[in-house]
Amino acid sequence: MDGVSDLLEFREVSLRFGGVQALSHVSFTVANDELLAVIGPNGAGKTSIFNCLNGVYRPQQGSIRLEGTELIGRRPAAIAALGVARTFQNLALFTNLDVVDNLMLGRHHLMRTGFVSGALWWGRAKSEEVSHRRRCEEIIDLLELQPYRHARVGTLPYGIKKRIELARALCMDPKLLLLDEPVAGMNLEETEDTARYILEVRERLGISVILVEHDMRMVMDIADRVVVLDFGLVIATGAPAEVQSDPAVIAAYLGTPAEAVAGTGEHRAAAGGGAKAAAAASWWADR
Amino acid sequence: MITTAPGPVASGEQGDDPAPSTLPGLLLAHVRARPAAVALRKKNLGRWREYSWEEYGTRSARTGLGLLELGVQAGDRVAIHSENRPSWLFADLGIQGIGAVTVGIYPTSPATEVEYLLSHSGSVVLFAEDEEQLDKALSVRGRLADLRTIVVIDPRGVKQLDDPMIMTLAELEGLGERRQLEDYAERVAALDPSSMAIIVYTSGTTGPPKGAMLSHANLLSAGSSLRQAFGTRPDDEVLSYLPLCHVAERLGSTVNALAAGYVVNFGEGGESFPNDLYEVQPTVFLGVPRVWEKMMASIQIRMADASRLKRLTYRFSLALGRGLARRRMAGRLGLRGRIGAAVGSVLVFRPLRDKLGLGRVRVAISGAAPVAPQVLEFLWALGVPVREGYGQTEGSALATFTPLHDVRIGKVGTAEPGVELRIAPDGEILVRSPGVFLGYFRDPEATAQAIDDQGWLSTGDVGELDDAGFLTITDRKKDIIITSGGKNISPSEIENRLKVSPYVREAVIVGDGRKYLTALVGIEADTVGDWATRRNLSFTTYRDLSAKPEVTELIGVWVEEVNRDLAQVETVKRFTLLPKELGHEEGELTATQKVKRAAIAREFSDLIEAMYR
Numbered sequence: 033m034d035g036v037s038d039l040l041e042f043r044e045v046s047l048r049f050g051g052v053q054a055l056s057h058v059s060f061t062v063a064n065d066e067l068l069a070v071i072g073p074n075g076a077g078k079t080s081i082f083n084c085l086n087g088v089y090r091p092q093q094g095s096i097r098l099e100g101t102e103l104i105g106r107r108p109a110a111i112a113a114l115g116v117a118r119t120f121q122n123l124a125l126f127t128n129l130d131v132v133d134n135l136m137l138g139r140h141h142l143m144r145t146g147f148v149s150g151a152l153w154w155g156r157a158k159s160e161e162v163s164h165r166r167r168c169e170e171i172i173d174l175l176e177l178q179p180y181r182h183a184r185v186g187t188l189p190y191g192i193k194k195r196i197e198l199a200r201a202l203c204m205d206p207k208l209l210l211l212d213e214p215v216a217g218m219n220l221e222e223t224e225d226t227a228r229y230i231l232e233v234r235e236r237l238g239i240s241v242i243l244v245e246h247d248m249r250m251v252m253d254i255a256d257r258v259v260v261l262d263f264g265l266v267i268a269t270g271a272p273a274e275v276q277s278d279p280a281v282i283a284a285y286l287g288t289p290a291e292a293v294a295g296t297g298e299h300r301a302a303a304g305g306g307a308k309a310a311a312a313a314s315w316w317a318d319r
Numbered sequence: 320m321i322t323t324a325p326g327p328v329a330s331g332e333q334g335d336d337p338a339p340s341t342l343p344g345l346l347l348a349h350v351r352a353r354p355a356a357v358a359l360r361k362k363n364l365g366r367w368r369e370y371s372w373e374e375y376g377t378r379s380a381r382t383g384l385g386l387l388e389l390g391v392q393a394g395d396r397v398a399i400h401s402e403n404r405p406s407w408l409f410a411d412l413g414i415q416g417i418g419a420v421t422v423g424i425y426p427t428s429p430a431t432e433v434e435y436l437l438s439h440s441g442s443v444v445l446f447a448e449d450e451e452q453l454d455k456a457l458s459v460r461g462r463l464a465d466l467r468t469i470v471v472i473d474p475r476g477v478k479q480l481d482d483p484m485i486m487t488l489a490e491l492e493g494l495g496e497r498r499q500l501e502d503y504a505e506r507v508a509a510l511d512p513s514s515m516a517i518i519v520y521t522s523g524t525t526g527p528p529k530g531a532m533l534s535h536a537n538l539l540s541a542g543s544s545l546r547q548a549f550g551t552r553p554d555d556e557v558l559s560y561l562p563l564c565h566v567a568e569r570l571g572s573t574v575n576a577l578a579a580g581y582v583v584n585f586g587e588g589g590e591s592f593p594n595d596l597y598e599v600q601p602t603v604f605l606g607v608p609r610v611w612e613k614m615m616a617s618i619q620i621r622m623a624d625a626s627r628l629k630r631l632t633y634r635f636s637l638a639l640g641r642g643l644a645r646r647r648m649a650g651r652l653g654l655r656g657r658i659g660a661a662v663g664s665v666l667v668f669r670p671l672r673d674k675l676g677l678g679r680v681r682v683a684i685s686g687a688a689p690v691a692p693q694v695l696e697f698l699w700a701l702g703v704p705v706r707e708g709y710g711q712t713e714g715s716a717l718a719t720f721t722p723l724h725d726v727r728i729g730k731v732g733t734a735e736p737g738v739e740l741r742i743a744p745d746g747e748i749l750v751r752s753p754g755v756f757l758g759y760f761r762d763p764e765a766t767a768q769a770i771d772d773q774g775w776l777s778t779g780d781v782g783e784l785d786d787a788g789f790l791t792i793t794d795r796k797k798d799i800i801i802t803s804g805g806k807n808i809s810p811s812e813i814e815n816r817l818k819v820s821p822y823v824r825e826a827v828i829v830g831d832g833r834k835y836l837t838a839l840v841g842i843e844a845d846t847v848g849d850w851a852t853r854r855n856l857s858f859t860t861y862r863d864l865s866a867k868p869e870v871t872e873l874i875g876v877w878v879e880e881v882n883r884d885l886a887q888v889e890t891v892k893r894f895t896l897l898p899k900e901l902g903h904e905e906g907e908l909t910a911t912q913k914v915k916r917a918a919i920a921r922e923f924s925d926l927i928e929a930m931y932r
Contacts, residue, residue, distance in 0.1 A: 169364035179590040181365065219859050236476050 039064050039240045040085075040208055045094030047080055047264075054080045055091065056264040062208065062240050067230070069243045069251045069272075072261035073285070078244040079121065080264075082210050085242075086118055087111045098208065113141050115207035119197045119214060127186030131177060131196055134185055135168040138203030171202045174236060175229055191222040195229065202233060209233075211243045215250055223247060227254050252276065260284070340512040341535040343379070343416035345542075345577040347504055350376035353580075356553075359405050361585040362595065370405055375412075378405075378492065380503035382413030385495035386444060387502075389468055393418030396440045396518065400424040400433065400456070401448030403559045404585050406472045406488060408573060410446045411517075411563075415535070416507045421517045422530070423564020425910035426452070427903045432528075434459035436520055440530060440760065441465040446488070449473045453485070460484070512536040518760050519566050519712050530760035531712045533566075540753035541570060541715040542578030544735050548720050549682045551603055555581035556679075558599045560592055561607065565911055566712045567687050571605050593617075596676030603682040608690040608815070609912055611705065614675050615697050616821030616846055636667040640700030648699060650724025660702065668702045677703050684708050686716075687911055689792060691815035692728045699726075707731045709792060713769055714738075714776050715754030719790050730789040740790060746781040747796055798916065800831045806888045808836065813881075813889055820877045821846045825901055827919050828891070829927050837930040838894040839923055840874055841901060847873070865896040893930040897923065 040062040047055040055077045062068050070078050083089040085096060087108040096103040103111055117138075126134055143150075143160060150157045172178055175195050180188055185196060194214060201209055214230065215223040227250050234241055245251050251258060252272040260268040260281050268278045275281055339345045349358065354373035361368050391397060397414045399421060401407050414421045422440045424433055426448070433455045437445060447453040447469050456469055457479065467484070471477055474487045516535040520528040545551065557576065561568035572583050581603070586595025596604075606614075622633050640663050646656050672678045685695070686708040698705045706723065709731035710716035719740070721732035734740050738752040755776045758766035770776055781793040793799070794809035801807055810828035817826035817838065825841030844861050847870055851858055858864040874896060882890040901907040906918050920927065 166364060169366075173364060176589075178365075178587040179594060181594075221860070232476075 038062060039066075039099060040242075041095075041097045042081070042085075043095045043097075045081075045084060045091045045096060047077075047084060047089055047091040053264050055084070058094070058261070058264070058266055060259045060266065060269055062242060064240060065234065065238055067234055067241045067243060067254060067256045069245060069255035069258045070261060071245065071248070071251055071258060075263075076261040077264040078261060079212060081261075082118060082212055082242075082244065085111075085210060086116050109141065112204065115205070116210065117201035117204040117206035117208070118210035119194075119201050119212060121212045121216060123190075123193050123197060125185050125193060125197055125200070128184060130182045130184055131172075131180050131188075131199075132165070132168060132182065134196060135171060135200050135203045136164060138200035139164045139167065139205075141204065167205070168203055171199045174202070174233065175199050191218055191225070194218070194226065198229065198233070202237065206239055209239055209241045211241060211245075213245055214243070215245065215247050223250055226250075230254060340539055341415065341507065341510045341516070342538055342542075342573060342577050343383075343412050343507040344510070345539075346372075346376055346379060346412055346416075347507055349577070349580050357582050359408070359583050359585070360599075361405050362587050362598075367584075367598075375405075375408070377500065378409040379412035379416060380500050381492040381495035382409045382488070383417040383495070383503050383506075384413075384498040384500075385491035385493070386413060386419065387417055388494040388497060389444060389491075391417065391419050391444060394515070395419045395444075396422050396442045397444045397446070398422040398424055398437055398440065398442040399446045399564070400426065400428070400452045401446060401472055401563075402426045402588055403563050403568070403572070404448075404472070406446075407563050408583075410470075410472075410488075411573065413503075415516050416503055416510075418506060418510055418514070420515050420532075423517070423519065423562075423569075425562050425564055425903070427562075427910055428455075429904050430455040430458045434462060435527060437463050437466055439527075440518055440520075444468045444470060446470045446472060450476045453477060453479070510535060512539065515757060517569070519564065519569070521712050529762060529765055532757040532760050533712075533715055534757055537715045537754050537756060538569075538574050539578075540737065541717050542574040544717055544737055544754070545570060545575045546578045547736050549575075549603065549684075551575055551579035551581060551682065553580040555579060555602045555681070556584060556599060557581060557603050557605075558584050558586060558596055558601045558676075560586065560588060560595065561605070561687075562910060565687075566716045567605060567607075570716055571603070575603075593676065597674070598676075600673070600676055600679045602679050603684075604677065604680050605684045605686060606705070607687040607911065608685060608694070608818075611685060611690055611694050611698060612818055614677075615694055615819075616843065618671060618675075618701075619821050620846055620849060632666055636663045637700055639663045640668065640702065641696060644696060644699035647704070648726035648728070664702060671701055672703060675703075677701075682706075684720075686710070688913060689731075689811055689815055691819045693816075693819045695728055709790065710754075711750075711776075711778055713756045714750050714752060714778075715756065717752045717754035718750050718778075727789055730785075730791050732790065733788045734790075740784055740788075741775065742782065742784050743777070746783075746793070748778045748780045748782045748784075748790070748792070749775040750778055751775050800828065800836070802830055802836070802888065803832055803834050804888065808889055813838075813885065813891065816881045816884070817878065817891075819881075820874075822850065822873060822877065825897070825914060827914055827916060829920065829930075833931060835892040836889065837927065838878070838891045839897055839919065839926060840878075840894050841897040842870060842874065844900065861900055862898045865898055871896060895923075895926045895930060897926075 038061040042058060042060050045055055045058045070081060072078055080089060084091050085103065087106050091104060098114055098116065101114060172181065175198065177195065177199060180192060185193060215226050218226065231254055243255065255272055257270060258272050258275040259266055260275055262284045267280045267284055268275050339348050349372045355371050357369045358372040358375040359370040386397065397419050399407055399410050411421045422436065422442055424436050443465055445456055445466060447456050453469065453471055460466060469485050470488055470491050471485060472488045474480060479485050512535045514534060515532045516538055517533050518530040519533060520530050557571050559568060559572040563569060563572060576583050584599045586599065622630060639659055643656055643660050646652050680703060683703050683705045685705050690707065695705055704723065706721035708720045710718040717735055717738055719732045720735050738750060741749040743749055751774050755770065755774060779796050781796050781799065783791045794811050798810055799807055800810050813828050814826040817823050817840065822843055823840055824843040827839045828836055830836035842865055847864060851864060856867060856869055858867065864870060878891055878894055903910050907915060909915060
């Protein structure tokens with residue numbers, strides 16, 4: 033991996049919680065405009081990758097560089113300001129605010145005016161709000177949220193809330209978008225819609241996306257490359273078709289004896305693999 | 320521009336004949352008379368942007384002149400495949416102004432239909448709204464020998480802009496700037512009113528669509544008739560929301576709009592339609608039955624959620640309103656009626672009408688399909704004076720309208736100015752008017768079947784005309800069901816009664832050549848979903864919801880209720896809930912949401928047969 037034209041470089045990142053090895057020498061890169069999927073069974077370390085990326089966790093080893101800038105050691109707000117936005121596995125919206133206000137909050141870190149002029153809505157505060165509101169409207173247009181603009185978020189259906197969360201992340205004008213299980217709990221139709229929106233977003237806005245997802249069909253449909261994690265270790269990286277036919281991946285997910293996957297044995301043992309392997313098998317069969 | 324320097328031909332024409340005889344002519348007359356007045360509004364990124372008459376005229380002219388630069392000739396067909404937006408009108412009037420012919424394509428049309436329409440019409444240029452519509456055209460362009468250029472209205476996300484066949488609307492208008500605007504005005508003045516202006520492909524519930532050719536004169540006669548019938552004026556406002564390629568919206572957004580000079584608003588469309596309507600509060604509103612049914616359902620559902628006091632007030636006012644409606648329909652409200660109306664209005668009706676977006680409605684029309692009497696009564700009770708209109712594409716939609724002060728429920732009114740009506744011996748309704756079309760494009764056989772040598776148009780509908788000149792529509796001639804017992808039954812009447820329930824979206828009556836009638840019923844996902852949630856009935860998809868025995872029971876109770884008002888042979892003996900929502904792209908509905916019976920009968924033949932076992 034040359035790393036020169038890549039937007040993000042994750043190199044040899046290891047994260048431990050006491051005796052639990054959450055991530056172990058994880059390395060991958062994300063190119064500009066690339067949609068990279070991170071898959072793996074529950075507890076494989078997918079969300080930990082996100083939490084390292086946006087500064088919630090601090091890995092003990094390794095380096096995470098966004099356009100050459102080291103992210104490890106920076107605070108979440110600083111990383112967001114560098115252009116990393118995320119959505120959450122569980123919704124994290126302000127349910128008593130309307131859609132526009134939730135989106136405007138996504139632009140908060142870009143606002144420059146102070147408390148007084150903001151409160152008086154005077155001078156630069158006014159023109160700034162108008163321009164930010166315009167950007168929000170562009171995102172509303174892109175994600176077809178027009179019918180809900182002034183609806184209280186708490187009253188809207190789940191599928192729409194997920195879309196609003198995506199919209200808020202986009203309102204941050206990110207370079208890199210982290211999507212944590214965007215279709216969890218959705219029916220087939222909502223899942224297809226979401227996949228369409230994600231592709232549309234990437235195409236129109238030209239941003240890179242890291243997607244953590246359990247829905248295999250969606251991952252295989254839309255990802256450019258897939259990173260497969262198992263117990264904190266990258267066991268395969270490649271195009272969806274390659275990964276699908278990779279013996280190590282099949283072995284990991286179908287719960288074949290650990291020795292089939294060279295080198296992963298000790299991590300498997302560390303986190304108690306039996307039940308996990310069973311869950312993984314049914315998860316893979318969901319396809 | 321056009322206003323400051325009218326060309327010699329244009330000014331000469333003005334002197335000889337002050338009344339323009341084409342839609343582009345009407346447009347230029349408005350540009351000259353009041354260039355700065357608002358002609359169009361469009362909601363863009365959450366804000367309403369206004370277009371003046373001058374901008375409307377200039378952009379239409381530039382579009383037309385750009386087409387001339389591309390080599391488009393008078394008589395050539397140019398297609399538009401887009402949602403409603405100002406550019407639709409710019410293209411339409413630009414095309415007509417240079418003597419070419421506009422062919423509208425429904426935004427929901429799938430690629431196969433796009434191919435059929437483009438190839439049948441022999442369109443040389445296509446206006447494609449965006450990436451989505453462009454992709455449809457590109458997937459079939461190899462089989463379209465006549466198509467030379469595709470003009471993309473909104474190029475965001477389009478990657479093929481370097482394709483020699485593709486250009487943007489902005490580039491086309493740029494091409495148009497090579498010519499003088501007067502060039503357009505001269506061509507408009509030289510148009511032959513009897514020549515073809517547009518082709519409207521009729522949705523056709525059976526067989527492929529047919530292209531009805533309408534002349535400039537057809538459109539103008541429809542415009543002046545509507546203006547007389549409704550008294551539309553420059554301060555009126557409409558919301559353009561039905562597909563513009565359908566003749567009904569064409570009348571509202573261009574024909575009547577240019578005749579009366581009122582403002583046409585373009586909202587965000589789709590699911591935002593209720594918001595759009597609320598913000599625009601149009602004074603003239605054309606609704607299709609589906610829209611009225613949804614409004615009624617939304618009020619009923621909202622009222623079910625309201626507090627007891629509100630519910631009581633609502634029920635009291637509705638009873639009052641229904642009483643008043645009868646008097647209002649007969650045109651004699653009287654003093655007591657007026658007082659009653661004022662009370663009801665303050666209590667309930669005004670806020671309800673405002674909420675629906677009908678607070679300012681002066682002229683409300685229902686058309687395109689028959690509407691159930693119960694729905695009409697409900698709307699009148701709210702104080703929305705909905706008048707039914709009847710017409711067909713082939714007659715420029717000119718036929719009958721309910722007079723404002725003599726509304727007879729169940730009848731579609733009397734002949735519009737300039738329209739003659741006759742009932743053929745076999746019961747078919749015949750219409751003759753200046754709106755009767757030129758014929759079907761490239762289909763002399765179908766044309767000969769539609770118009771006789773005296774200019775009478777066969778409507779394909781069966782009906783009756785009473786002594787007072789009121790027309791009653793029984794049904795489509797080919798839809799009439801003859802049961803195995805030999806009884807003639809009009810399915811749409813029963814279907815409409817079923818659709819009165821807020822829980823029923825579609826109903827298709829089956830029974831031709833059978834012993835008894837049965838129905839396929841499509842539930843309304845929103846309202847039934849809401850009903851299920853209240854009962855803690857969990858469900859996932861439409862299919863799952865419609866398969867719930869509780870839902871079948873809910874609809875069953877309603878079917879029984881409807882049966883009570885029907886004659887024995889008309890009762891629905893069995894019914895089945897459809898497992899999916901019907902759609903245009905799947906070929907189950909026409910683009911105007913009418914059910915294609917033949918397609919439904921084929922697709923759900925198992926369900927139908929099961930009801931006769």
